Amino acid sequence: MIIYVRVTFDSRRIELATRLSIEEKNWSQQKQCAVGDTKEAREINKELSIVRADILKHYNRMIALDRPITAELLKNEYLGTRETEHSLIEALNYYYNRFKEKVEIGKKAANTLKCIHTTNEKIKSFIKYRYKVSDMNLSEVKTSFVTELEHYLTTKDKLSNNSAMKYIHTFKRIIKFAVDQEWMEKNPTAQFRCIYNPPDRERLTMAEIMSLYHKDLSPRLSEVRDVFVFCCFTGFSYVDVYKLTADNIVPGIDGGKWIIKDRQKTKTNERVPLLPIPLEILDRYKKDLYCETKGCLLPVNSNQCYNAYLKEIAAICDIKKHLTTHIARHTFATTITLENDVPIETVSQMLGHKNIKSTQLYAKVTDKKISNNMLELKNKLASFSGRPAETKISSK
Incomplete structure (x- = not known):
């Protein structure tokens, strides 16, 4: 006789034919196994144990995946007759x-x-x-x-x-x-909103920037310092300042020198007018052997060395903040631009951001910015009453 496996779920019953057969006299209906100590009986019982374990495995998998279970669906799962779909x-x-x-x-x-x-x-x-x-x-x-x-x-x-x-x-x-790609009928993740906690982004004050810039350092550290300060005054990331060439410097609408390039990360355009200090830094490396050989504007080290040297520079200058190219970008957004009343839309464009939301994470509204904005308002209101104007807080 052929041996069948019977599956019952919620009072529904289905049968699965196995590839096993046995003489009826060698089968125990009560124990649901072959009887006797023959090789055939042992092999049949071993195969049946595997079948039971396999069905149970599929059943547990369906439960874990929160899929509907019926006797028929379990049978299809076991036989592998479910419709082929992408995983x-x-x-x-x-x-x-x-x-x-x-x-x-x-x-x-x-x-x-x-x-x-x-x-x-x-x-x-x-x-x-x-x-x-x-x-x-x-x-x-x-x-x-x-x-x-x-x-x-x-x-x-x-x-x-x-x-x-x-x-x-x-x-x-x-x-x-x-x-x-039409691999799924609907998007099960559409309703989930990614909510980010506002990061506490460090930035340097103007006093810290100038302390760095004027510090007497070894040639090795001076190069790293100059690249970092350049980033503070332009907002460029490490990978973008690394790839700067003379082709990126163009005459701006104001007649001054601008750097125009696409960001490596987002491919959005960055257009940054060069302030006196970054111009001074670029001029310093016009005849630099490394820059001439590599065709680059600045002698940028590998990222690993760059960050290690910045740590050394911070210790020499007694700056407790963790210096990175990211902190330079935040410094540009906050200390250099926003605190000096550059509109956030302009800052966003210079940073190469796709939207203002990204810029708001970089450009921190500091107490100094709030104080100066309110002071401007106070002076405007005072002008109506003839009171003397007050002075803005200077950069520290």
Whole structure:
């Protein structure tokens, strides 16, 4: 006789034919196994144990993925007769490879590709932890997936809120891509909003900048200091100042020298009029052997050396803040421009931001800015009553 496996769920019953057969006299209906100590009996019982374990594995997987379960659906899952569809890992890899192709021809940033790779690795770790699977169908990605992912990243992975949001934002883009490819009927992540905590961004005061600029340093540290101060007065990131050439300097609408280039990160245009100090720095390296050989404007070290030297410079100048190219960008946005009444729209354009929201994270409204703005208002109001004007707070 042929051995069948019977599956009962919610009073519904289905049967699965196995490839096993046995003489009826060698089968125990009560124990549901072959009897006797023969090789055939042992092999049949071993195969039946595997079948039971396999069905149970599929059942547990369906529960973990919060999928509807019926006897028929469980049968289809076990037999592998579900409609073929795209998987989550397939979507992650496909999106990564497509993006990589654009990086290779210079249309996308390599750092963004690294973020996508890290995101993919975190998603793989998450589904193994939460769902006990190495992959899952895209149809099994529900709305709850993202909230569970956020919880995992901030508790098990111990990431900060903003780091978790960065990876979730990337994941949302991948899922939207899958929807656009018609791999999914709807976007289960659409309702999840990435909410970032405003970062406490450090910046240098004008007094600290000038202390750096006028400090007597060794040639090795002087070069790094000059690049850093240049960034403070232009807002350029490390990768963008690294790639500056003479071709980026053009006559501006005001007749002065401007630097115009596309940001490496976003490909948006940065247009920055050069102030006296950055012009002075550029002039200092016109005949520099390294710059002439490399065809660059400034002698920019590797990022690792650059940050190490900045730490050394900060100690020499008794500056307690952690000096990086990022702090230079924040200094440009706040100390150099915003505190000197440059409109935030102009600051945004010079920083190469796509929207004002990004600039607002960089440009911190300081007490000095608030005080000076209110002082202007006070003086305007005082002019109506004939009172003497007050003086603005100077940069410190």
